[in-house]
Every structure is written in structure tokens, then in C-alpha cells.
Amino acid sequence: MRLSARLLAATSLALTLAAAPAMAQDAATIQRAETIRDAAMERNIAMDYVTQLTTRFGARPAGSKSEQDASAWAADYMRAQGFQNVRIEEFPLVGWERGEESVAIVGARPQRLVAAALGHSPGTNGVIEAEVVRFETLEDLNAAPAGSLAGKIAYVDAGQMVRMQSGAGYGPLTRIRGAGPGAAAAKGAVAFIMRSVGSDEHRMPHTGTTRYIDGVVPAPGFALAAPDADQLSRLIGMGEKITLRLSSTAHTYETTSQNVVGEITGRSRPDEVIVLGSHMDSWDLGTGAIDDGAGGAITLAAAKAIAESGRRPARTVRVVLYGSEEVAQPTDTGNGGGAYLRGIGAAVEKHVIAGESDFGADRVYALGLPPGAQNSDFARIANRVLYPIGVLASPDPELHGGADIGPLAGAGVPVFGLNQDGSRYFDLHHTADDTLDKIDPEQLNQNVAAWAALVWLIADSDVDFRAMRPAEAAAH
Incomplete structure (x- = not known):
């Protein structure tokens, strides 16, 4: 996507003049949002940040x-x-x-399979060698008779993730990753394997965290690369009795993680805070460029673009690089998002809104605002400012944000979403292919421009998203 700064400015000016703003936000604020947007499309620090982060530190597992x-x-x-x-x-x-880990078919059809242990899965304490029992759904596994998998390996192959721009195909499959080891252990299985949660057909497994039950992950879990899942399912479908040999030396340890916080302090209402969130940690297979080095780059660069505009906004823009978003814990404390919420205490009431960038670096195509804001004066102004760079208004309100700002949303802070094109995100997500070369600098710049323009409009206004909530939404 490339739009000249002149075209952007001309289009935006015409749209602005076509409808006078009906909120406490003057023409100068809107014009500055357009200027910030256009400048960010041409130059910002996002690519510099993510390049340095991924090159200097590589993978950044939580607590490492x-x-x-x-x-x-x-x-x-x-x-x-x-x-x-x-x-x-x-x-x-x-x-x-x-x-170290390995998965292989043994017996009459010996073959090495490409797989990765699921995050926080325990090691195998040596080698596990057992027959595989295949299920098509998690529900089928849960319906297996008690004890029917004693001494066996449970395998769930729910098929390939559906590729969607919104990424909506992820949820139905990632629940298998979270609940699978516990469900397998409950039926007597000694281990759990699954098809990787991804939209690609590469021979590259997707890792990701599994879930603790009563303070432990009850069985070792592994994800197979898509072609290897196909291979195993075909063999089982041919009537072969398949035995797998699994080994893993995975282990847990006590450590600390951290949130990194910095801000552009508000000019006249510094106690009113807008949070821009992303996460610092990544999985260990790649270098965490799209998940989520890019998100940190986008939010940092957006705040920097606002600071460089020549006028500090009325409200404070706070960037939070959250720690340990990727992993489950024996006790659910919300990880970095929970730690941030506990740290601010009563100041949460002064948090105006929060947004999270954690969906790669491809272009933003839609803006989701909090409930009640869809047809507001603010929405009309924001849509006029963002439309020239290809961002449309979403008819659906943003309710939850993401894992990092979820605790804020749960505490009543309104959230917004700048929805990105996730068509290829789950080809790369949680794999060794999550590397810097997958970032398109032009699309990265468009993200920064959208974030900077929107956040400026919020930060230099008196818009109150809490007051816009419908009564039923405000009650939650």
C-alpha cells in the first residue's frame, strides 16, 4: 500500500471540511492528527526498534x-x-x-516426525513408547470411556485451521492445545499429541502454551507439523497400529518477568491515561518478530510520532511492553497484564482507554471502538482521519482487547481495536518462521500511522468512552 502524502492530505482535508466536528475537539486537533498520520506513513522508528530487538536478543521466552x-x-x-x-x-x-525433544513412529513403519513440545508441558522423564489412539475432536476425547486410554497416547487431529482475515479460525483449535493434555490424562493416557494450530502446510510445528490443572500440567504434550499430522492420520486410517516414541527434557523453573513502562506525559490532564499495549516475550522457536516484536514497535513508534508533532497531548499516552503474555501459570494471576492492573490500584479509574497490538505487522483494515461509541461524533471524526489510509469503521464494538489489556478491560477500562489483516499470521505464529524478514515495512508504517492518528484524537480531547456505554454494557 502506498499513498502519497499529498493525496492523503488533500483527501483528508476535503473530508474534514465536509462535516464540522460536533465534539469538544477543535479543527487544529484534527489537522494535527492528519499531519501525524502522514508523517508516520513516511518515517517512524518502528522498523529500527523491531530490527534491533530481534537481532540483539533473538527469541525471548517468558522469564528467560x-x-x-x-x-x-x-x-x-x-x-x-x-x-x-x-x-x-x-x-x-x-x-x-x-x-531436547523427539517424536518418532517405531515398529514396522519407523519414521521420524517433526513436532514441538507444548509450552509448560512436563518432560517425559526418559522415553515414552506407546500406542496412539486418534480422535477427530476434543469432544470425542472427552467422551472416551474412563480408563480406556491407559498406557496409550491420545492424538487429536481436528484438521487444518481455517484461514481468515480476522483470525477467527484460531479459537476453535487453540482450545484443544489448552485442554488436551488434561483431557488425555483424565482418560489414563501417558501423553497427548495434536495437529499444530496453524493455517500453513509447512513442515514446521507451531508451539504454544497448554493449561495447568490443580497447579500441574498433567501429561506431556506435543504439536505435530501439519504434513506429519497428515502422515500419522493416513497411517492410522489405513488400519495400521501405530506406536510412537516420545522424549522431552522440558522443565519449569522459578524466575521473574517484567513490564516495561514509558509515557508521553499529558500536557494538562496527565492523570488521565491511555494505554498502548504489546508483549515483550516470544516463543523460543523463532525470534518473535511478528509475535510480538512488531506490536511493541508499532505502539512505541506511534507514541513517538505524537511526541514529535510539536505539541504534547492533553492526556498521558502510556506504552506498556508486557512480560510473559505467552505462557500459562500454575495460578492464574494475569501475568504481565494482571501485574500492571495490581500495580496501578485505584488509578484504573483514570484510565481512559486501552489498545493492544498483538497480531503481527500486516495492515490495519478496521477500527473497533468501545460499546456505544460506534455512531458518536468521535467515531465520525476518527473514521474521516483513518479512511485515507485504508482503515474502515467496524460495526462491531471492541469488548475484550487482548490477553495483555484483558485485565484492564475486566476492571472496566474501555478498549479499542485497530484490526489487522491476519490472513497469513497463523502461517508464522509460534513457529521457527517468525522472523524479521516476514515484516513488510510499508504495512508496518501504515499500522503506526493509524495508531498515532487515533491515539492523538483521543489524547487531545475530552472524549469519555465510559459515559457512552449502553446501560447493559456499563453494568459489567
């Missing part, structure tokens, strides 16, 4: 030394870019290391 070192570096980066009140906020974490 590389996540800790990357967070310290990011704090220094913020300071060098002129952010105020930069700080690192630590919290305790159970970390996880993958170690």
Missing part, C-alpha cells in the same frame, strides 16, 4: 534471561527516544525451558 535483557534494553531505548517516567516493574513467574 533474554526476555529480561531485552526489557532492560527497551527501557533504555525508550529513554533515548524521549519517553518520560520509564520504569521496569518485575513480578514472579514460573518459567519453562524446552530442552
Whole structure:
């Protein structure tokens, strides 16, 4: 996508003049949003940040030394870019290391399979060698008779993830990853395997966290690359009795993670805060460029673009690089998002809105605003400012944000979404292919432009999204 700055400015000016704003937001604020947008489309720090982050530190597993070192570096980066009140906020974490792993068919049809242990899965304590029982759904596994899988390996192959722009195909399959090991253990299985949760057909497994039950992950779990899942399912479909040999030295350890916080302090209402969130940690297979180095790059660059505009906004723009978003914990404390919420205490009431960038670096195509804001004066202005860079209004309100800002949303903070094109996101997500070369700099710039323009409009106004909520939404 490439639109000249002249075309953007001319189109935006015409749209602005066509309808006078009917909110406490003057023409100068709108014009500055357009200027910030156009400048960000041409130049910003996003690519520099994500390049340095992924090159200097590579993968950043939650609680690892590389996540800790990357967070310290990011704090220094913020300071060098002129952010105020930069700080690192630590919290305790159970970390996880993958170690060595292997999955293979043994017996009459010996074959090596490409697989990855699921995050926080326990090791196999040596080698597990057992017959495989295949299920097409998690529900089928749950319906198996008690004890019917004693000494066996449960395998769920629910088919390939449906590729969708919104990424909606992910949820139905990722629940298998979370609940599968527990469901398998409940039926007596010694291990659990599944088809990777991804939209690609590459011989590259997708990892991701599984779920604790009563403080433990009850069985070792593995994800097979899509072609290997196909291979195993075909063999079973041919009537072959398949035995797998599994080994993993994965283990957990006590550590700490941290949130990195920095802000552009508000000019006249600094206690009113807008949170721009992303996460610092990544899985260990790639370098965490799209998940979620890009999100940190987008939010940092957007705040920097606002700071460079020549006028600080009325409200504070706070960037939070959350720690340990990717992993489950024995006790659910919300990880970095929960730690941030606990740390701010009563100040949560002064949080105007929060947004999260955690869906790669491809273009933003839609804006979702909090309930009640869809037909507001603010929405009409925001839509006019964002339309020239290809961002349309979503008819659906944004309700939950993402994992990092979810605790804020649960505490009553309104959330917005700048929805990205996720058509290829789950080809790369949680794989060794999540690397810097997958980021398109032009689409990255469009993200920054959308975030910077929208956040400026909110930060330099008195818009109150809490007051716009319908009565039923405000009650939750």
C-alpha cells in the first residue's frame, strides 16, 4: 500500500471540511492528527526498534534471561527516544525451558516426525513408547470411556485451521492445545499429541502454551507439523497400529518477568491515561518478530510520532511492553497484564482507554471502538482521519482487547481495536518462521500511522468512552 502524502492530505482535508466536528475537539486537533498520520506513513522508528530487538536478543521466552535483557534494553531505548517516567516493574513467574525433544513412529513403519513440545508441558522423564489412539475432536476425547486410554497416547487431529482475515479460525483449535493434555490424562493416557494450530502446510510445528490443572500440567504434550499430522492420520486410517516414541527434557523453573513502562506525559490532564499495549516475550522457536516484536514497535513508534508533532497531548499516552503474555501459570494471576492492573490500584479509574497490538505487522483494515461509541461524533471524526489510509469503521464494538489489556478491560477500562489483516499470521505464529524478514515495512508504517492518528484524537480531547456505554454494557 502506498499513498502519497499529498493525496492523503488533500483527501483528508476535503473530508474534514465536509462535516464540522460536533465534539469538544477543535479543527487544529484534527489537522494535527492528519499531519501525524502522514508523517508516520513516511518515517517512524518502528522498523529500527523491531530490527534491533530481534537481532540483539533473538527469541525471548517468558522469564528467560533474554526476555529480561531485552526489557532492560527497551527501557533504555525508550529513554533515548524521549519517553518520560520509564520504569521496569518485575513480578514472579514460573518459567519453562524446552530442552531436547523427539517424536518418532517405531515398529514396522519407523519414521521420524517433526513436532514441538507444548509450552509448560512436563518432560517425559526418559522415553515414552506407546500406542496412539486418534480422535477427530476434543469432544470425542472427552467422551472416551474412563480408563480406556491407559498406557496409550491420545492424538487429536481436528484438521487444518481455517484461514481468515480476522483470525477467527484460531479459537476453535487453540482450545484443544489448552485442554488436551488434561483431557488425555483424565482418560489414563501417558501423553497427548495434536495437529499444530496453524493455517500453513509447512513442515514446521507451531508451539504454544497448554493449561495447568490443580497447579500441574498433567501429561506431556506435543504439536505435530501439519504434513506429519497428515502422515500419522493416513497411517492410522489405513488400519495400521501405530506406536510412537516420545522424549522431552522440558522443565519449569522459578524466575521473574517484567513490564516495561514509558509515557508521553499529558500536557494538562496527565492523570488521565491511555494505554498502548504489546508483549515483550516470544516463543523460543523463532525470534518473535511478528509475535510480538512488531506490536511493541508499532505502539512505541506511534507514541513517538505524537511526541514529535510539536505539541504534547492533553492526556498521558502510556506504552506498556508486557512480560510473559505467552505462557500459562500454575495460578492464574494475569501475568504481565494482571501485574500492571495490581500495580496501578485505584488509578484504573483514570484510565481512559486501552489498545493492544498483538497480531503481527500486516495492515490495519478496521477500527473497533468501545460499546456505544460506534455512531458518536468521535467515531465520525476518527473514521474521516483513518479512511485515507485504508482503515474502515467496524460495526462491531471492541469488548475484550487482548490477553495483555484483558485485565484492564475486566476492571472496566474501555478498549479499542485497530484490526489487522491476519490472513497469513497463523502461517508464522509460534513457529521457527517468525522472523524479521516476514515484516513488510510499508504495512508496518501504515499500522503506526493509524495508531498515532487515533491515539492523538483521543489524547487531545475530552472524549469519555465510559459515559457512552449502553446501560447493559456499563453494568459489567
